Amino acid sequence: xxxxxxxxxxxxxxxxxxxxxxxxxxxxxxxxxxxxxxxxxxxxxxxxxxxxxxxxxxxxxxxxxxxxxxxxxxxxxxxxxxxxxxxxxxxxxxxxxxxxxxxxxxxxxxxxxxxxxxxxxxxxxxxxxxxxxxxxxxxxxxxxxxxxxxxxxxxxxxxxxxxxxxxxxxxxxxxxxxxxxxxxxxxxxxxxxxxxxxxxxxxxxxxxxxxxxxxxxxxxxxxxxxxxxxxxxxxxxxxxxxxxxxxxxxxxxxxxxxxxxxxxxxxxxxxxxxxxxxxxxxxxxxxxxxxxxxxxxxxx
Amino acid sequence: xxxxxxxxxxxxxxxxxxxxxxxxxxxxxxxxxxxxxxxxxxxxxxxxxxxxxxxxxxxxxxxxxxxxxxxxxxxxxxxxxxxxxxxxxxxxxxxxxxxxxxxxxxxxxxxxxxxxxxxxxxxxxxxxxxxxxxxxxxxxxxxxxxxxxxxxxxxxxxxxxxxxxxxxxxxxxxxxxxxxxxxxxxxxxxxxxxxxxxxxxxxxxxxxxxxxxxxxxxxxxxxxxxxxxxxxxxxxxxxxxxxxxxxxxxxxxxxxxxxxxxxxxxxxxxxxxxxxxxxxxxxxxxxxxxxxxxxxxxxxxxxxxxxxxxxxxxxxxxxxxxxxxxxxxxxxxxxxxxxxxxxxxxxxxxxxxxxxxxxxxxxxxxxxxxxxxxxxxxxxxx
Ligand SMILES: Nc1ncnc2c1ncn2[C@@H]1O[C@H](COP(=O)(O)OP(=O)(O)OP(=O)(O)O)[C@@H](O)[C@H]1O
Ligand SMILES: [Mg+2]
Numbered sequence: 001x002x003x004x005x006x007x008x009x010x011x012x013x014x015x016x017x018x019x020x021x022x023x024x025x026x027x028x029x030x031x032x033x034x035x036x037x038x039x040x041x042x043x044x045x046x047x048x049x050x051x052x053x054x055x056x057x058x059x060x061x062x063x064x065x066x067x068x069x070x071x072x073x074x075x076x077x078x079x080x081x082x083x084x085x086x087x088x089x090x091x092x093x094x095x096x097x098x099x100x101x102x103x104x105x106x107x108x109x110x111x112x113x114x115x116x117x118x119x120x121x122x123x124x125x126x127x128x129x130x131x132x133x134x135x136x137x138x139x140x141x142x143x144x145x146x147x148x149x150x151x152x153x154x155x156x157x158x159x160x161x162x163x164x165x166x167x168x169x170x171x172x173x174x175x176x177x178x179x180x181x182x183x184x185x186x187x188x189x190x191x192x193x194x195x196x197x198x199x200x201x202x203x204x205x206x207x208x209x210x211x212x213x214x215x216x217x218x219x220x221x222x223x224x225x226x227x228x229x230x231x232x233x234x235x236x237x238x239x240x241x242x243x244x245x246x247x248x249x250x251x252x253x254x255x256x257x258x259x260x261x262x263x264x265x266x267x268x269x270x271x272x273x274x275x276x277x278x279x280x281x282x283x284x285x286x287x288x289x290x291x292x293x294x295x296x297x298x299x300x
Numbered sequence: 301x302x303x304x305x306x307x308x309x310x311x312x313x314x315x316x317x318x319x320x321x322x323x324x325x326x327x328x329x330x331x332x333x334x335x336x337x338x339x340x341x342x343x344x345x346x347x348x349x350x351x352x353x354x355x356x357x358x359x360x361x362x363x364x365x366x367x368x369x370x371x372x373x374x375x376x377x378x379x380x381x382x383x384x385x386x387x388x389x390x391x392x393x394x395x396x397x398x399x400x401x402x403x404x405x406x407x408x409x410x411x412x413x414x415x416x417x418x419x420x421x422x423x424x425x426x427x428x429x430x431x432x433x434x435x436x437x438x439x440x441x442x443x444x445x446x447x448x449x450x451x452x453x454x455x456x457x458x459x460x461x462x463x464x465x466x467x468x469x470x471x472x473x474x475x476x477x478x479x480x481x482x483x484x485x486x487x488x489x490x491x492x493x494x495x496x497x498x499x500x501x502x503x504x505x506x507x508x509x510x511x512x513x514x515x516x517x518x519x520x521x522x523x524x525x526x527x528x529x530x531x532x533x534x535x536x537x538x539x540x541x542x543x544x545x546x547x548x549x550x551x552x553x554x555x556x557x558x559x560x561x562x563x564x565x566x567x568x569x570x571x572x573x574x575x576x577x578x579x580x581x582x583x584x585x586x587x588x589x590x591x592x593x594x595x596x597x598x599x600x601x602x603x604x605x606x607x608x609x610x611x612x613x614x615x616x617x618x619x620x621x622x623x624x625x626x627x628x629x630x631x632x633x634x635x636x637x638x639x640x641x642x643x644x645x646x647x648x649x650x651x652x653x654x655x656x657x658x659x660x661x662x663x664x665x666x667x668x669x670x671x672x673x674x675x676x677x678x679x680x681x682x
Contacts, residue, residue, distance in 0.1 A: 202372075
């Protein structure tokens with residue numbers, strides 16, 4: 001094997017990976033989303049039959065249409081699900097930023113011998129299954145759960161708060177689960193910050209708080225943007241958290257999709273929901289990529 | 301400066317000689333420790349208004365630490381620092397009428413050159429118009445007008461240094477601290493900027509404290525120089541005094557070139573000291589300015605340019621020694637002759653090259669005489 005083909009092979013591996021594990025499944029989903037529901041196995045029609053030859057292929061194509069997508073637009077449920085997911089993802093991201101920034105800041109200011117330990121603590125929850133951690137929150141938030149018992153013991157409340165099965169619980173769950181994705185990029189941006197810059201700002205007349213807003217905050221912007229995207233993107237499509245912690249009136253697109261797929265067995269419609277979700281997510285993902293490139297450029 | 305033609309410039313600037321003058325900055329027995337390490341060791345020092353004060357010393361001797369204490373980033377472990385008579389220990393950096401140019405520049409990477417320079421002015425809520433005028437002025441001073449819109453990472457090291465200088469100058473602080481402000485500049489630009497700094501300092505009546513590794517720079521700009529070593533002040537004096545009358549071997553050796561001749565004082569009169577320095581050689585005469593006694597060990601420090609080299613035995617000189625030319629260092633305008641004495645010691649003598657290289661007087665292994673006057677050197681004990 002000469003060097004050139006070796007290089008092609010090397011570059012080819014990630015593309016092959018992408019093709020097999022992303023593009024092929026995507027096209028299958030896309031195809032199903034254009035099909036019609038049927039009482040059959042698999043539960044849609046038409047199915048692709050290689051044996052039928054050219055005329056069979058033409059017939060197959062003529063069986064595809066955009067009915068499901070039109071349905072998505074016409075039925076309020078779907079638009080509301082998308083909007084509600086965007087809203088929940090947006091506010092969860094905001095809360096994660098508000099909680100994560102002080103944590104990352106404190107970590108970056110901690111004595112350097114402490115930092116690896118603190119970093120470890122942030123990553124530690126990943127050692128337990130995501131599902132189990134979300135279940136644990138049920139135990140904490142339910143009416144007779146730890147939180148309510150604790151608050152009643154302190155005498156702050158007289159009767160249990162209804163937190164579980166509300167949007168509040170969903171926010172708590174998302175912020176908790178995705179916090180490390182917020183803290184890590186923030187920490188790496190804040191840790192790089194040269195302390196002399198803050199001294200220079202103070203020397204030129206800034207109080208510590210002004211120096212934070214004029215120097216620390218703008219310089220941590222790449223970390224803020226990265227952290228927000230890393231929380232926002234997965235939060236939109238989140239299913240487990242709203243399903244376990246949310247109530248029946250918590251609608252998120254992940255839940256709607258699940259219901260269509262498993263309860264209604266409407267694979268074509270569920271596929272259409274998934275394709276639209278993917279298209280919605282591509283916008284922030286592309287923005288995120290561009291921002292990352294710019295940040296790298298600036299660092300050079 | 302406005303000097304009327306029939307008036308001589310006012311008397312020499314030397315407030316430190318005038319006991320009635322109040323110092324602008326006073327270090328009173330200041331000690332600074334980092335953990336168990338003593339960075340500044342019991343320093344007392346007065347700096348007067350309108351001084352251009354230089355801190356000189358080897359790396360790690362505590363120059364930056366002195367500056368940081370003045371700017372407010374470090375607190376003295378012991379002792380007091382006062383500014384204009386007021387103890388500044390509890391005044392935070394942003395309230396001090398002091399600006400500092402950082403050794404590492406500390407430019408804000410997310411701001412343009414312009415915005416960096418304007419930062420302190422905006423903070424002080426200057427009117428927009430005045431800010432942009434001042435920034436203009438600063439940019440042209442450091443010759444960076446063309447680079448106003450660039451970010452620091454798009455500049456060369458020397459350009460960044462100039463931005464840092466401009467930023468610290470912009471607010472016209474009462475006291476400006478410059479930590480190696482010109483180290484990254486080439487010789488020409490450095491000299492030009494030195495003179496501009498002196499000019500600004502004089503025009504605006506500011507007080508500058510400058511840290512430098514470059515003794516020539518310190519000699520050029522400073523009204524007084526403090527030579528530091530290992531957290532202590534070794535000598536504080538005008539450049540002339542530091543050069544001509546160093547108070548110890550360390551200072552003599554640190555500033556410029558020097559020949560040190562170790563010996564013992566063999567006799568002492570009212571105006572003359574004799575130093576016995578080698579077997580079979582005549583004693584060296586030194587005019588007596590120091591209070592050392594006969595029998596003590598001491599050392600003669602004499603600058604190479606004060607020593608003459610001649611082929612013939614010189615007459616009418618105070619001191620002369622024979623030697624052999626061991627090496628010649630030609631540096632254009634000057635040549636330094638390394639002359640080996642009878643006892644093996646190498647003695648340096650410097651002559652200016654008034655003639656072309658080809659008709660040079662001496663060459664390697666020539667027998668020569670070294671001579672100097674008895675006022676040319678100083679006797680050191682420490
Ligand atoms: N924050 C600190 N913690 C511990 N030691 C320090 C600290 N800051 C300075 N030092 C020590 O104090 C001594 C003086 O440091 P300083 O920065 O004042 O030196 P300097 O004279 O400015 O040297 P240079 O010419 O290399 O800049 C050094 O030995 C340094 O290691
Ligand atoms: Mg220093």
